Amino acid sequence: MNGPTEKCDRLGELMCLAQTGDRNAYDRLLRNCSDIVRRVVRRRYPYLPPSDFEDLVQDVLLSLHTVRATYDGERPFLPWLLAILRNRTADMARRHARKAAREVAVEKYPETFDEAEANTIDEAYGDPQALRQAITKLPKGQRVAIELLKLREMSLKEASEESGMSIAALKVASHRATRALRLSLQSRDEYGH
């Protein structure tokens, strides 16, 4: 039966062979190490999400690979491996802490910016009745453009097919209608009618 010390020595022997360039020994060593690292991480950090879990295992293997020259065959292998694991885990925890401090997770990104002028279009007008009346007073072309593009939320292409107006004409009409509506509603609000 293989006890922990025997296994440790076996891993040390594999690492000594790997230091001479033995690919099979190195492959066996890395597979054994990935199992050990998984076991230790699962026991010590059970709260880690699966993606971080495997990232950590790979990080430890890469670290082990880059500093394999620092292993001394006279010394036990496991403390060497676990020191690397502790270091990589601490680094990962620091990265997570930095990320949590600097980034805010959002489900859906806002479509406009914070500045007031960027949000004027999205502001809902408070009196829908007055808006409807103002639309009926618009010239026909502008009224059609507003109804199709803003109220029925058609694309320019769909609105063009529906109305028979060109896309350029629809853009101009929509722009003029918006300006006319803003002026009309502003003056109504200012004079209280």
Next chain:
Amino acid sequence: MDTDSLIAELSGSVRPVSPLRPAWQRTALWLALGLPPLVLVIAIHGLEVSPATLMGDRLLWIEEIAALATAITAAMAAFASTVPGGNRKWLWLPVIPLSVWLLTIGKGCYDDWLQLGPEALSLRLDTGCAIPMVAIGLVPTIAMVTMLRHGAPISPRISLVLGALATAAIVNFGLRLFHAGDVTIMVLVWHFGFIAAVALIACFVAPRILAWHHQFRGYPANG
């Protein structure tokens, strides 16, 4: 990339490596690289005091031996700190010679005070030692950083601060031979101020100089 593919890639591309030598052997190599510039500078610059005066100053010799011992033990501790799983007690090795060094300088300050009075505590800016200091310190600094980068960056700040202490101690060991006649407050403030400044800078830049990502270059698995 999944872990099995990573293992296949790493084991498929593994090359032979020479195991890192023990800390004391690396320290011997560092001294072998760092001491010749010191000898060369002394040969060119010469000593400011006569060898007879130097030989008669017992406190100065204790101070010099303590400075050299600090350099050696700090270098050993720095190299030991780059081996994963090593005994961390080694990191305390420079404390004893460093304490002796500080005590001898403190004793020197006290003796100067008794002999000269308040004048013993007067400071002046001495820029004459700047060039010899750079000449003595350049090779040990480069050698130390290069050798530390061959190890594992397990505790980069500790490794580089110890390396900075070792380098600063060897520079001070050399400089003291030029400034043997100085009042010791100058040594305490300027030389130890220099060591503190070097250690502080080392503490800030360590994670950039001794980092894992430098060593990951060239591995596709890491991007």
